[in-house]
Amino acid sequence: MPELVDLRSDTVTRPTPEMRRAMADAEVGDDVLGDDPTVNALQDYAAELLGKEAGLFVPTGSMGNQVSLGALTRPGDEVVCDAGAHFLHYEGGSVAAHLGLVMRPLPGSNGVIDAAQVAAAVRPGNDHNPRTAVVAIENTHNSAGGKIFPLDEARAISKVCGERDVKVHLDGARLFNAQAATGIPAREWASCADSMSFCFSKGLGAPIGSMVCSSQEVIKEGRRLRKRLGGGMRQVGVIAAAARVALERGVERLGEDHANARKLAEGLAQLAPEAVDVDGVETNMVYLNLAPFGRQAPEVSDALRAEGVLTIGFPGAAMRLVTHRDVSSSDLDRALDALRRVLA
Numbered sequence: 052m053p054e055l056v057d058l059r060s061d062t063v064t065r066p067t068p069e070m071r072r073a074m075a076d077a078e079v080g081d082d083v084l085g086d087d088p089t090v091n092a093l094q095d096y097a098a099e100l101l102g103k104e105a106g107l108f109v110p111t112g113s114m115g116n117q118v119s120l121g122a123l124t125r126p127g128d129e130v131v132c133d134a135g136a137h138f139l140h141y142e143g144g145s146v147a148a149h150l151g152l153v154m155r156p157l158p159g160s161n162g163v164i165d166a167a168q169v170a171a172a173v174r175p176g177n178d179h180n181p182r183t184a185v186v187a188i189e190n191t192h193n194s195a196g197g198k199i200f201p202l203d204e205a206r207a208i209s210k211v212c213g214e215r216d217v218k219v220h221l222d223g224a225r226l227f228n229a230q231a232a233t234g235i236p237a238r239e240w241a242s243c244a245d246s247m248s249f250c251f252s253k254g255l256g257a258p259i260g261s262m263v264c265s266s267q268e269v270i271k272e273g274r275r276l277r278k279r280l281g282g283g284m285r286q287v288g289v290i291a292a293a294a295r296v297a298l299e300r301g302v303e304r305l306g307e308d309h310a311n312a313r314k315l316a317e318g319l320a321q322l323a324p325e326a327v328d329v330d331g332v333e334t335n336m337v338y339l340n341l342a343p344f345g346r347q348a349p350e351v352s353d354a355l356r357a358e359g360v361l362t363i364g365f366p367g368a369a370m371r372l373v374t375h376r377d378v379s380s381s382d383l384d385r386a387l388d389a390l391r392r393v394l395a
């Protein structure tokens with residue numbers, strides 16, 4: 052039986068031999084006490100790379116968002132975001148349950164909210180209203196299919212927020228995909244945000260870990276929130292060592308994932324041009340619309356699994372396919388053959 056082709060997410064990659072070696076060799080200490088040299092070095096390295104004062108290593112992207120939003124707000128504050136924001140839909144309601152925040156989702160265009168929408172949404176400071184504390188943007192945007200948040204728009208939002216004493220958070224779980232696709236350094240987007248988080252465990256290919264980068268003050272509060280959420284880890288240098296390899300080696304190969312996603316989209320467009328927006332594939336995700344085939348994602352997903360291709364079959368007619376380091380170009384040929392058979 053050949054290996055499965057796993058298109059469920061870029062989170063599924065296994066650590067490389069180089070990561071395993073780095074993990075085995077990592078110098079460690081108790082990170083809750085600030086003693087882990089591998090974590091400390093990674094936090095400094097990431098902060099420098101993103102142009103921020105400090106970094107905080109956290110176990111997941113979800114915790115990165117919570118720590119960031121929590122450090123920038125008080126319970127009862129409002130967060131303005133795109134209606135498809137990841138933390139709104141896919142993080143177990145943590146922003147409400149743990150932070151007590153009010154969400155103000157705006158209808159973005161492909162995940163992109165603009166400065167005029169933001170300006171109109173910021174509350175005037177009346178006692179009746181929640182305080183608009185943060186505007187959050189997502190780059191690349193997951194539910195919009197890996198869309199890149201235009202840098203000009205991020206700058207315009209940052210300006211509007213700066214004038215109104217509102218903070219900006221960037222959920223940059225896949226920010227380095229945006230860098231790889233555009234050649235724009237990740238720090239340019241980070242410069243538009245007061246806090247930002249990115250994941251080592253997505254396209255960069257590490258097994259575990261995310262990073263929050265911000266000011267010293269926000270990171271100090273973030274450490275407390277991380278502890279409160281149960282994310283204070285001890286000899287976590289064993290994980291940070293793999294994350295370091297991911298950041299140093301993972302970015303340069305993301306272009307391959309993007310080329311593979313486009314190849315997949317082009318192959319699918321041959322089956323039904325209206326089922327996929329080929330030009331909309333900017334990074335490593337393809338959204339396949341199964342409606343033209345009269346099919347639903349759960350049953351198509353089951354049929355693909357029987358063909359050795361893994362996808363997530365959430366209810367509905369849309370199916371997300373994600374490329375990553377552990378999917379080669381020939382794996383994609385196999386996946387396309389399977390999709391052709393299943394959708395015939």
Ligand code: TLP
Nearest residue numbers: 060062111112113114137141193222224
């Ligand atoms: N996204 C996961 C799933 O939760 C859907 C995926 O497979 O894409 N921000 C963004 C934009 C994300 O896409 C994700 C994960 C997170 C935050 C949360 O990261 P984790 O899973 O590490 O908590």
